[in-house]
Amino acid sequence: MTGFRLILTSRGIEVVGEAADGVQAVAEAERLRPDVVLMDVRMPNLDGLEAAERVLRLLPHCRVLVLTTFDLDRYVYAALAAGASGFLLKDVTAAHLTAAVRLVNTGDALLAPSISRRLVERYATAREAGRTDTSYGPAAATAVHLDLAPLPPRELEVLTLMGRGLSNTELAEALTLSEATVKTHVARIFAKLALRDRAQAVVLAYETGLVAPGGSSVEN
Known part of the structure; x- marks a missing residue:
């Protein structure tokens, strides 16, 4: 996450902490009580989706942006299921990353139309199958x-x-x-x-x- 720290701090966003795995991420979030958490999907000891869910149980007003290298439906679905306010690929531009953090910090959700459609389609398939x-x-x-x-x-x-x-x-x-x-x-x-x-x-x-x-x- 060091690269993201540099991007965010250079654009005026304070980064209060970093974590090496999911367990540490939850502990640091509880200790530091940040406004926004950038959470990787794949982390040792505890995956990012479960970590995001735990953070949001501890800090209901915190916002979580999930980051992954994989643009797969199951990650989008699971991230939103965990209560995340946004879903970003790791190749996101510096400008988009910064804008995303600021957007979810206002209480909005980063949910692009393409992701919305995929979410609805997944629900449609599940409902039709009962x-x-x-x-x-x-x-x-x-x-x-x-x-x-x-x-x-x-x-x-x-x-x-x-x-x-x-x-x-x-x-x-x-x-x-x-x-x-x-x-x-x-x-x-x-x-x-x-x-x-x-x-x-x-x-x-x-x-x-x-x-x-x-x-x-x-x-x-």
């Missing part, structure tokens, strides 16, 4: 909120578009709203449905049928 994994973190956390009655039509529209993976900027353009108004809608949705971030919003949008496999919306 084996939806209810132990999956975000789904389990939002299962009690399948009734979207608390949301007025505009917020339902925003949630649907979030489910397709749109960013706040894209939401503003699609709905002809200011980004400030979009952020207000998103915050209200999260509060009403007890959602942590966009990762959970994507899962909920699929689970409630707002977004169909392939990313299209469903008319009720």
